[in-house]
Amino acid sequence: MPEKTMRDAINEALHQAMEQDESVFVIGEDVAGCNGSAGDVGSVGGVFGVTTGIYNRWPDRCVDTPISESAIVGAAAGAALVGMRPVAEIMFADFIGVCMDQIVNQMAKFRYMFGGKSRCPAVIRFSAGGGFSAAGQHSQAMYQVMTSFPGLKVVVPSNAYDAKGLLLTAIQDDDPVLFFEPKVLYQETAEVPDEMYTIPFGQANFVREGDDVTVVAFGQMVPKAAAAIDALAAEGISCDLIDPRTTSPLDENAILESVQATGRLVVVDEAPPRCGLTADIAGLAADRAFSSLTAPIKQVCAPHSPTPFSPELEAAYLPDADKITAAIKATLA
Amino acid sequence: MSISKETLLHSYRSMKTIREFEERVHAEIMNGQIPGFTHLYTGQEANAVAVCAHLDESDTIISTHRGHGHCIAKGADVSGMMKELFGSSDGLCKGKGGSMHVADIDKGILGANGIVAGGPPISVGSALAAKIRKNGKVAVSFSGDGSVNQGTCFEAMNMAVVLQVPAVFVIENNYYSEHTHIDYAVGCNDLKARTEAFGFPVFVADGADFFAVHEAAGKAIAHARAGNGPAGVFAEQGRYHGHFVGDPQAYRGEGELDDLRENHDPLKVFRQHMATSGDLSEAELDAIDAEVMAEIEQSVVDAKAAARPTPEQVTADVYIQYGANGVRGTYHA
Numbered sequence: 191m192p193e194k195t196m197r198d199a200i201n202e203a204l205h206q207a208m209e210q211d212e213s214v215f216v217i218g219e220d221v222a223g224c225n226g227s228a229g230d231v232g233s234v235g236g237v238f239g240v241t242t243g244i245y246n247r248w249p250d251r252c253v254d255t256p257i258s259e260s261a262i263v264g265a266a267a268g269a270a271l272v273g274m275r276p277v278a279e280i281m282f283a284d285f286i287g288v289c290m291d292q293i294v295n296q297m298a299k300f301r302y303m304f305g306g307k308s309r310c311p312a313v314i315r316f317s318a319g320g321g322f323s324a325a326g327q328h329s330q331a332m333y334q335v336m337t338s339f340p341g342l343k344v345v346v347p348s349n350a351y352d353a354k355g356l357l358l359t360a361i362q363d364d365d366p367v368l369f370f371e372p373k374v375l376y377q378e379t380a381e382v383p384d385e386m387y388t389i390p391f392g393q394a395n396f397v398r399e400g401d402d403v404t405v406v407a408f409g410q411m412v413p414k415a416a417a418a419i420d421a422l423a424a425e426g427i428s429c430d431l432i433d434p435r436t437t438s439p440l441d442e443n444a445i446l447e448s449v450q451a452t453g454r455l456v457v458v459d460e461a462p463p464r465c466g467l468t469a470d471i472a473g474l475a476a477d478r479a480f481s482s483l484t485a486p487i488k489q490v491c492a493p494h495s496p497t498p499f500s501p502e503l504e505a506a507y508l509p510d511a512d513k514i515t516a517a518i519k520a521t522l523a
Numbered sequence: 524m525s526i527s528k529e530t531l532l533h534s535y536r537s538m539k540t541i542r543e544f545e546e547r548v549h550a551e552i553m554n555g556q557i558p559g560f561t562h563l564y565t566g567q568e569a570n571a572v573a574v575c576a577h578l579d580e581s582d583t584i585i586s587t588h589r590g591h592g593h594c595i596a597k598g599a600d601v602s603g604m605m606k607e608l609f610g611s612s613d614g615l616c617k618g619k620g621g622s623m624h625v626a627d628i629d630k631g632i633l634g635a636n637g638i639v640a641g642g643p644p645i646s647v648g649s650a651l652a653a654k655i656r657k658n659g660k661v662a663v664s665f666s667g668d669g670s671v672n673q674g675t676c677f678e679a680m681n682m683a684v685v686l687q688v689p690a691v692f693v694i695e696n697n698y699y700s701e702h703t704h705i706d707y708a709v710g711c712n713d714l715k716a717r718t719e720a721f722g723f724p725v726f727v728a729d730g731a732d733f734f735a736v737h738e739a740a741g742k743a744i745a746h747a748r749a750g751n752g753p754a755g756v757f758a759e760q761g762r763y764h765g766h767f768v769g770d771p772q773a774y775r776g777e778g779e780l781d782d783l784r785e786n787h788d789p790l791k792v793f794r795q796h797m798a799t800s801g802d803l804s805e806a807e808l809d810a811i812d813a814e815v816m817a818e819i820e821q822s823v824v825d826a827k828a829a830a831r832p833t834p835e836q837v838t839a840d841v842y843i844q845y846g847a848n849g850v851r852g853t854y855h856a
Contacts, residue, residue, distance in 0.1 A: 219700075223702040228774075228775070327623065328637055415708035499618060
């Protein structure tokens with residue numbers, strides 16, 4: 191099977207969805223690029239190159255916009271409400287701060303507020319997360335915040351294979367889907383089939399299987415957790431590593447069944463701790479698998495702080511394999 | 524308007540400082556010495572310097588992601604800025620902010636800003652404070668041709684008129700919002716008229732010409748300072764580098780960059796004015812060049828030797844540290 195980067199896998203999914211369904215279109219800042227200039231229109235494909243080549247094949251369905259995040263999300267929501275399947279790109283997840291109303295008060299709630307009589311099959315893609323020394327306004331995960339809003343589906347792929355399958359599911363889904371692409375993973379490769387395939391929402395992936403500890407990790411934390419777990423095998427410690435892949439809907443049963451088997455839980459996410467996914471999963475286990483637990487639940491996450499700029503500070507800020515290893519061992523102590 | 528020799532000397536020094544700072548930062552990024560996302564102001568020096576020539580330390584500015592020039596023009600410590608870009612804990616923002624978040628509140632610099640059009644509403648707040656305090660101060664926001672398409676920018680302009688506050692909106696048209704040309708991204712063909720339609724005067728200048736911007740900014744700032752409500756400055760001038768360092772600039776036309784550097788160089792234009800007027804001699808200007816080159820070189824030497832942050836600093840300054848007796852710190856006026 192061919193190896194592809196996460197960037198190329200997402201790009202391929204977009205091309206295939208555009209080919210298959212004329213109601214799919216791409217919209218966002220520089221998704222084509224260079225419009226209005228004397229240069230090479232269509233040569234940018236988004237600031238991370240994820241929409242490369244789409245304008246060249248479907249110029250009418252690759253829509254560059256001004257820098258206007260509220261209008262981009264609103265336009266996607268409106269087009270979806272009348273039957274299109276837009277895939278909007280918001281360059282950085284942090285810019286949710288600019289377009290929060292259109293996401294949270296508008297598209298998320300249409301169907302419920304309208305008595306189930308509407309559909310809003312829009313996908314909003316974001317680059318997300320830390321690791322680039324991009325500081326406080328270009329490094330946030332944000333998916334943990336958006337997971338709290340009913341009406342939105344929230345996807346966080348951790349590898350190229352999942353990214354393609356999950357995006358194709360997202361585009362076919364009739365509810366609004368927020369799709370968070372950990373930007374440090376764009377260049378990471380995995381085996382990705384050329385053909386179209388989908389991965390159902392709410393179905394976790396068991397990245398590793400083991401007996402001693404359940405580890406749940408999200409996005410860019412999944413490969414870090416896998417590295418920690420693989421190193422612990424030499425010490426005779428084996429872990430389940432669960433990648434939920436979608437935070438809403440969440441595969442609660444996969445997590446609970448694993449915790450019931452291992453009796454120990456470590457939850458890993460790159461976002462700060464308050465009202466986040468690690469607390470959410472810990473709460474789930476405490477509520478529904480308490481009698482199975484043989485050790486306190488451990489949460490590995492960033493501290494309650496904005497993302498710092500300096501590389502040393504960001505390295506200390508983000509969870510890494512060492513911190514995950516320490517947490518796993520703490521549950522076994 | 525006649526300009527004092529002291530102001531001329533200071534202004535040329537500021538422009539040269541910005542130029543050499545940016546060119547050196549570019550080189551250090553290419554050497555891998557500066558992390559993160561960096562946006563350079565080279566070519567637009569006259570705008571920042573000519574506007575700030577009308578401001579004193581307690582007037583405020585707020586800047587953009589392309590903020591180094593504005594900060595230097597308003598008096599930010601160059602060595603502290605360089606240390607910040609290198610991620611040192613001795614940097615102006617202790618290595619927490621980096622290029623996109625350089626700030627120096629004591630100098631009236633309310634920060635570079637990573638969110639396009641994040642600044643104008645905040646500047647209206649600073650202007651409102653000046654109005655309430657009746658202290659004759661003005662609040663300047665720098666924006667680009669990209670940011671004028673954000674809802675926040677529209678809201679700030681309208682509210683500044685409604686509240687009749689001394690806000691000055693400086694709009695620097697460098698022709699590209701990231702990779703997209705203004706001819707595409709701004710729907711009307713007269714941005715000055717569109718801005719004036721909010722209800723305040725806009726003064727237009729050639730952004731390569733310090734003296735033209737100085738005159739336009741002088742009118743706008745005098746208008747606002749006199750209590751006549753907001754005003755605007757429009758300056759057109761291309762940037763010499765890409766949107767960010769590393770941008771391949773596929774949007775450039777044939778010969779565009781050569782033309783900018785050759786025929787629209789604020790430093791050359793300034794020197795031409797001096798050759799005609801005789802206000803400053805070539806020797807005086809050359810002496811400034813030499814001093815600035817030495818200062819920038821020293822700032823890089825110092826930045827490379829400066830203290831690195833330590834992990835415990837990650838969570839410092841998230842909130843104000845109250846004294847042991849619970850007494851608040853003093854608020855800077």
